[in-house]
Amino acid sequence: MRESIFETLVGAVVVAVAAVFLWFALAVGGDAEASGDQYTVIARFNNVSGISRGSDVRIAGVKAGVVKSIEGDPKRFEAVLTLALDKKWELPDDTDARISTDGLLGGSYIGLEPGGGYDVIPQDGTGEIQYTRGSVDLLTLFASFAGGGGGGGGGGGGGDNADAAEAPAEPAEAAPEPAAEPKPAPKKQPAAEKAPEPVKAEPATAPETDSEPEAADPYPAPADDPYPAPSGDDGQ
Secondary structure (H helix, E strand, O other): OHHHHHHHHHHHHHHHHHHHHHHHHHHHHHHHOOOOOEEEEEEEEOOOOOOOOOOEEEEOOEEEEEEEEEEEEOOOOEEEEEEEEEOOOOOEOOOEEEEEEOOOOOOEEEEEEOOOOOOEOOOOOOEEEOEEEOOOOHHHHHHHHHHHHHHHHOOOHHHHHHHHHHOOOOOOOOOOOOOOOOOOOOOOOOOOOOOOOOOOOOOOOOOOOOOOOOOOOOOOOOOOOOOOOOOHHHHO
16 A cells, blocks of 8 residues: 555656656747747857857847857858847947856856947847857866866875975075275385496596607608618618
8 A cells, every 4th residue: 555655655756757848948948939029140160069049149148039040151160040039139240259157066158248349239030140259168177277287186195295395405505705805905016226427438548658659750751762771780
């Protein structure tokens, strides 16, 4: 008896959960269809991870529409999103569209940031948002941070050894400077010596001799006298 009651309760819970999921799917599908008070624009993204048909489109945090469809462009390798927006939102032509999330565990949505242009995006179904930013994979981002943090401190003492190896060696203590030697007292320069007085030259005198000088011959003989004077011996 108790087992049958337990099985009945489990079945009721399963049916209730299925009904909730069915209602959610119908609600999202109904919102994805553009009504008469909405217009459609397209936006191209390089990555739409987390976005699905029926995701919210928000302006300043306020829901302004939904994602009507998601298609791929095989020529440009991009995702083309069709957004159904309320007609009361007249977007400037420089509006920026980006994929954001409600926190770390929340769902993704399209956030629109209107620019300051004077021209508006047409509401006849031919409008396109030119400036877009794709989504970021949070798991990949966290993995890169975790890998970077583990690599920096991984290996136990390996990180410390690497830090020690990279640390510059401390400079050796400088030897004490020798005591400054006393400067010698400047030597007194000797007084300038007086220049020697010039010696007066005395006139040279001929040396004195005991013999008197011979008297000059008043009649000197010519050098080639043809008639030399006879000497004393020849007269004798």
